[in-house]
Amino acid sequence: MSNITWCEWTKSEARQRAQNKAFAKISFIELENRTYKRDIKAGGDGRLSVELLQRCLNSNEKELLTWKYIAKLIENDE
Numbered sequence: 001m002s003n004i005t006w007c008e009w010t011k012s013e014a015r016q017r018a019q020n021k022a023f024a025k026i027s028f029i030e031l032e033n034r035t036y037k038r039d040i041k042a043g044g045d046g047r048l049s050v051e052l053l054q055r056c057l058n059s060n061e062k063e064l065l066t067w068k069y070i071a072k073l074i075e076n077d078e
Contacts, residue, residue, distance in 0.1 A: 015077060022071040029064045033057060 036057040039045040044053065 015074060018074045019071065022067055022074055026064065026067050026071060029060055029067065033060050033064065036060065 036053050039048070040050055040053050040057065044050050048056075
C-alpha cells in the first residue's frame, strides 16, 4: 500500500502527471505511425511484410484515438 496521501499529492498534481503520461503516449504512437507509413511506402522494412506493417498501423490508429479520448477526459476533469 502506498504511503502517499492526497495531502502530499494533490488532485492537481495527479491530473498533471496523468496529462503528461497521456500526451507522451500520444507522441510515441504518432512517431510509430510515421515510421510504419514510411516503411509501408518503401515496401517493407526488411523484417516485416507490408501487410503486417499495415495491420500494425491500423491497430495503432485505434490506439491513438483511445489515448486522445483519455487525454480529453483528463483535460476536462475538474
